[in-house]
Amino acid sequence: MRHLTRRNALLGAAGLPLLARGAAAQPAGRVVVGTWGGDYARLLRKNVEEPFLVSKGFEVVQDQAGDAPRRAKMVAERRLPRGTVDIQGLSAANIYEMGEAGVAEPIDYGRLKNAANLIPAMRYQFGVGHIYSGKVVLFNPKLVEAPRGFRDCLDPKHGSKIGIIDIQYQFVMVAAALAAGGSVSNIEPGKALLLEAKKAGARVYPTNEAFAQAMKTEEIGLGLMWKARGVQWQNADIPVQLVAPVEGIPMYVSGFSIQRNAPNKAGAYAYMDAMLERQAQEAFAVDMGFNPTVTNAVVAPDLQARIGFTEAERARLVDLDYAYLAKENSAMKEWWDKVFKG
Structure with missing residues (x-):
């Protein structure tokens, strides 16, 4: 068993987070989001899209499907100058796979104003961890x-x-x-x-x-x-x-990747920043029981006891x-x- 090599970060240590250079205000526009349906899609709409994007003039369109057909579409569209989706919800395993396939954009953390609060273990080359x-x-x-x-x-x-x-x-x-x-x-x-x-x-x-x-x-x-x-x-x-x-x-990490040929990469980065907002992360902890991936999120002790892991259990994270x-x-x-x- 290969135990969690980044465990210290998940225990709450901020490590040495990269300091975002500070992104300029993103222009409003149309953002197409690939995501699973069901509760996750509904909560993305409630906790991320409506309060932090729609309220600022973005039009957010969800492309709901299982991850397998969405990944297949990313690969099928790789030769197109412009794909049909800007940002894809994927597990950490599939983020890696899409990066290796050459269809995901390397993340420029300097474009994320909330990168300074991101747990180091949730920084991937081709994606950002949303919840775990x-x-x-x-x-x-x-x-x-x-x-x-x-x-x-x-x-x-x-x-x-x-x-x-x-x-x-x-x-x-x-x-x-x-x-x-x-x-x-x-x-x-x-x-x-x-x-x-x-x-x-x-x-x-x-x-x-x-x-x-x-x-x-x-x-x-x-x-x-x-x-x-x-x-x-x-x-x-x-x-x-x-x-x-x-x-x-x-471990299970759900995150997002930006499609390499995304029509609106600026909008995709705006979406990532929105999902990392403290209030959005806290809401997902309450509504869905997942742990936040940012260090500034505050989870009530009674809820943390239910959704988190004890010290002995954290030692068994794989x-x-x-x-x-x-x-x-x-x-x-x-x-x-x-x-x-x-």
């Missing part, structure tokens, strides 16, 4: 005993009480690998564990929302999910409790191997679709 959490085990104590981690969660004894989310195949495979003695750089050991769970009756749900509904109706009793989502579902009275897995807690995931993603998806789901 970690993969934990969710369970219903009425239906199953409290698991200790990923291996307990995927134990075939739970049969059809196990829920697995299709769109999170990368992170499910990483979690299974950690449970089976593999690592973030070697997912092979986890495949047998997943196949055993599937053979025992584990159910696969297409989306996070479908998984949540199954937990609510008690169709399933446990599964893998971001801690932030678990907190959000607790707030919605879905009967789940959360366990930080003993095998390690894979940074993903983004280069490995980018290299293996196609093979992982093929195995997932043809072998695991097939």
